[in-house]
Structure formats: structure tokens, C-alpha cells
Amino acid sequence: MTSLLQDKNTQASHLLKTFTLIAETVYFSCLEDPGFSNNTKAKIAGDLITLWDSGNDPHSIRHFSALSTLWTARDNTPPSFGTMDGISELLNVSINMDTDTEWEDFLKNESTNDKTRWALEEFLFGLSYEEIQQVRGRLKHCGVFSVSRDEVRSFLNSAPIFSAINNNDPRDIYDFFVERRDACQLRKKNCAPGPFHTLEEIYLKYRIILEEG
Secondary structure, three states, rough: HHHHHHHHHHHHHHHHHHHHHHHHHHHHHHHOOOOOHHOOOOOHHHHHHHHHHHHHHHOOOHHHHHHHHHHHHHHOOOOOOHHHHHHHHHHHHHHOOOOHHHHHHHHHHEEEEEEEHHHHHHHHOOHHHHHHHHHHHHHHHHHHOOOOOHHHHHHOOOOOOOOOOOOOOHHHHHHHHHHHHHHHHHHHHHHOOOOOOOOHHHHHHHHHHHHHH
8 A cells, every 4th residue: 555655646746746737838938929028028027937936836927827727638538530520629628627717718718729729639649630631531431430540540650749648658748749849839830720839838928918907
């Protein structure tokens, strides 16, 4: 029993460190956003300083709990694919986000924005924008109405490019975020279709704008 508790505590500590690394990256993205005023950026920089000074207590910064809740909700909601509409995945994530009152407003206000919707789909399905379009194209071409997890690989003729998250492995969670971020940056550089920012970046920026409003 003691060994099991130690393993759980170690796992929780590793997850917290992973979420802290992701939060740091997302905050840096906000600092680079030309849409934020210098005053807002000063507050964001203050959050980063607090994050660095807080050491093992990242919950002391604004919005950390919201971001960690989002990642935990996603981790508890493996994609079911099906018709590829993402409704069941989004519903499960939203249920797990019930302590975050801004999440529902975010979905209402931002879900009609294509780039937000595309980032949300990448987050929910664990597939890139390009892979999602490929699978949907195959579904339409073959007259198939749903797809299983195993069939996705055959539809793509390869494994998905984003890392799968297995057993709450913190490395998988971080890799999943970094791979999405890098794909977004590459699309932005090449002016290619798809999201230019991860869902985490979009959501944090939404909360900051709401707070500043």
C-alpha cells in the first residue's frame, strides 16, 4: 500500500511539473502576441516571474488551475472518433471542466471561429488538422459514417503524427502539446490552412482578454 501511494504521489508530481512547463510555454506565447497591450504584457510577465519564484507551487499564478483542469479533462477523455464530429469528446471534456465557469462561455463565443475549432479538434482527437481532413475525406469518399480507433491508422496509412497519451504519462502529455505547437508554427510560417495556435494558447488568451475587458 505504501509503495502504491508513493507511486501515485510521484506520478502527480511529474504531472504537475509537466503542466508547469506547458503553462510557461503558453505564457511566453502570450508575451509574443502583438494584440496585447504593454500593460497586459507586464501582467503576463509578472505571472511568469511568480511562476519561477513559486518553485513547487505553480497554482499561485493566475489561470494555472484552468489550464491544468483542461489538460486533466483531455487526459480523462480518450477520443472515440465515430463520426469525427467531436461531440462526445467535447461533452466529456466539458463535464470534467465543470469547475471552470469561463469554459462554457469560451465555447459559445469562440467555437464559430475556424482556427479555434480546428485547434479544438486537434486537442480532442489527437490528430493533426491535416490528418483530420484526410480521415473525413476518406469517410465521405467511401460512404462510411463512422470510424473506429483501429481504422484511423488504416485511413491514414500510417500512425498519427502526434504522440498518443498512455496511462497519464507526463512525457506523452508534454510531447502532445509540443508537437501541436510546432505544427501550428509551421502552418503559420507557410500560411497553410489549419490552426496557428494550440487550444491552450487560444484559451489562455481568451481568459486574459476577458479579465482585461
